[in-house]
Amino acid sequence: MVFAVAAPTDKVGWAVQGVQVGDTDFWARANRPIDSAGSTWLHEYVHTRQSFQTTESGQWITEATATWYAALLSHQQEGVGFPGLSEYLERGTRSPQAESVLAEPSDWANNAHYWKGALVSGELDRRLRLATDGGATLQRVLAALNDHGSVSNEDILAAVAEAGTAAERDAAERLTTTSDAPAVWDSEAHRDAFGGDAALLRVGFDPATDLRATGPYRNATTAAPVTLAAGERLSVRTAVENLGGATGEYTVTLRVGDAVVATTNGTLAPDGRTNASLAHRFAEPGRYTVSIAGERFTVRVRQPATPSVTDLSVEPTTVARGDEVTVTATVTNDDSVPGNTTVAFTRGGETVATRTVAVGPNDRETVSATVELTEPGQQRVGANGESLAVSVESTSRTSVPGFGVPAAVGAIAGVLAVGRLRSGR
Known part of the structure; x- marks a missing residue:
């Protein structure tokens, strides 16, 4: 040895x-x-x-x-x-x-x-x-x-x-x-x-660039050591090349622990190159050793994160009765695994809309909803327990046909003209 x-x-x-x-x-x-x-x-x-x-x-x-x-x-x-x-x-x-x-x-x-x-x-x-x-x-x-x-x-x-x-x-x-x-x-x-030329097949894999996490929360590249949320799939991309002088067959195997979880194979001509991708879904939390193409790396699987609303804004803050405002919630995930949450948008404490958003590890997203305000006075709109005040004016800003500002000015002018005619008789 x-x-x-x-x-x-x-x-x-x-x-x-x-x-x-x-x-x-x-x-x-x-x-x-x-x-x-x-x-x-x-x-x-x-x-x-x-x-x-x-x-x-x-x-x-x-x-x-x-x-x-x-x-x-x-x-x-x-x-x-x-x-x-x-x-x-x-x-x-x-x-x-x-x-x-x-x-x-x-x-x-x-x-x-x-x-x-x-x-x-x-x-x-x-x-x-x-x-x-x-x-x-x-x-x-x-x-x-x-x-x-x-x-x-x-x-x-x-x-x-x-x-x-x-x-x-x-x-x-x-x-x-x-x-x-x-x-x-x-x-x-x-x-x-x-001796004559022979096939010389090489499988290459870079743990820093050839890993991808996919699933209900994200579709993004990641690097070893990998942290996943339970239910996510890890995709591994390999580069296969034939450096020899004859056509040859290759087999690429993905192992989790001692178990083979995915295999792909093919044939390459001399100087041929191709990419071979394999994937495995990690259903349960735990610590796993993954090996492929002579490389070994660790995958840690945890329960999905639960992001929370950390900021709230509303635009505009003053409206006429019957108008709509846009409520925007900032959803933050401070965990090392992704997760999703459903944001409940409210008016006066009652849910009027919901939005589900996925947030990556140590990341944040924004999500919005429009809310109609039909009652005059101070109204509160919000999301997931947080709320902001909006002033709702009692007079609707919707114009009645024929009674806009120009029409009103014209009507007043007409009244004054009639008055002058009558006084001149």
Whole structure:
């Protein structure tokens, strides 16, 4: 068993990206990605598989093979395409490291045992696979070296010859004892040696952005850890992509505790991408552990909140008899879960209208109703026990046809004119 530690990086400036500690333990910086070419995590893992010690001439193989297998595994298992692998290995072809002699540590330049060493390790791995029709790989060489007490470059050459043929030993000798460096092979040569393209399906999920709470109270994104009201449904969106070279099938499973609560599957062509969403309704309050796509997060389910009316307004505050006012209630939810409430709008203490409103966690909403006032004097309108006064004038503001202000002025003028005519007779 290998024990790996993600070393925190927020307050510590580590001098290296990772280190093997003991025979089967290692740590790596927490911010180092696992799906990059030559992943630090894979590099240090390979070191835990090396149990040999080396003499000076054999020192190169320790970092060389860890660097090579970290690159190969990131290509085969973590979705790094062949162009990314090839670009990574190209470092071994550059000067000055390319001219360094691997079996002579004093000749190393620019970490030649990492960069040229990885390229040479990959070339030997490729040659061994081709020479044995896939029956032997560089892993056989490393397994043989693990049985040695102290490994020299001659021991490495002997292990290569035993795993392959004299031709592979000759190549290993030339590439480790001279300044010769191999070229990076192309994608066709890679396929011939390391096998045909295969589907490589990856399911991605971000607990910070891919969760959605839906139900009678809301339809909104949320983030882990999640707090839901009983009866709400949690929807989880995943991104599925095929990073391999062949069509493949995928299955995405949503678990609550140990129980599978939702599953979806499909087929993706090479370079294909799709979204797969799964959902589960949480009926009962409690604390649940949810897992999907290798991620785990907590869902807390509580009884729905009961929002309350915290503010009230009315417009206008003075009306004529028979007019309407608009009563607006502010409904507040100070809880961490959503809920709804029914607001009863009143006139003189009697309910005249109701409105049901849902309010999200730590949020507020406004809801209104119109109320007709038919009695003159001070009238009270309100909602859920709160009320405000409105002045209702006794005279209706509704005009009688023919008796508006212009008509009244005209009538008075007519009366005065008639009076003048009569006085002039």
